[in-house]
Amino acid sequence: MRDVEKTVGNMIDKLKTVFIGSIDAEGVPNLTPLLQPRNREGIQGIYLTTNTSSMRVAQYRKNNHASIYFCDTRFFRGVMLRGTMEVLTDDASKEMIWQEGDTMYYPEGVTDPDYCVLKFTAISGRFYSNFKSESFVVD
Template structure:
């Protein structure tokens, strides 16, 4: 068992330039997508990503909120998968919370662009892989 699972996993996450999000399609199959890192995270429980409201992933999360996110440290061949639910947030406060300068490149109308939304992932469980072994854990 890891000494401080939240710190170990948090450090791994914070050092990655790519994250992966998983959704379930209408036929029940998993779908993965590479994304930029989360814009914000609260411990290893809650993560916030930006995306297009019109995206396939948003439609899938609205239909079935079951989701996972994955972070991989390829240098040391270790990673963590977190399982939970994904919410699609379109309220002004959520959008403003993670808006960054330069986002108009993706959302030309700014923070109020109707094609800009926030994905909020809330983790329940996880699985950490390192040194040729895996460990499951519950997130509280």
């Protein structure tokens, strides 16, 4: 695929929902939707918000293997990225992606103990479009 970073990056920036995958205690994949990423470093580093108390955070702390999926239903295309998920609770990470209105989810503000950052680091991916799929490595 030509210019994978540009194509995938545009999807990440435009789509309002992302699906993240984690592995539970029995080794079974679990998926959940989240709001679109708040920040990204190319397509390798993707930052999301979630509740520290969530089941997903507990799963990532035990097994950091993760996947993330962006689906563009308008053009029936999607991209799955494979990699690892890190749970960040430091002030700098939390402040980096905090947005006005987040108190709706985290009433105590940016220092709310139930607010954390998920940092996904991609190592590879698979893109689907026009009835074909293509795997790629993320540099």
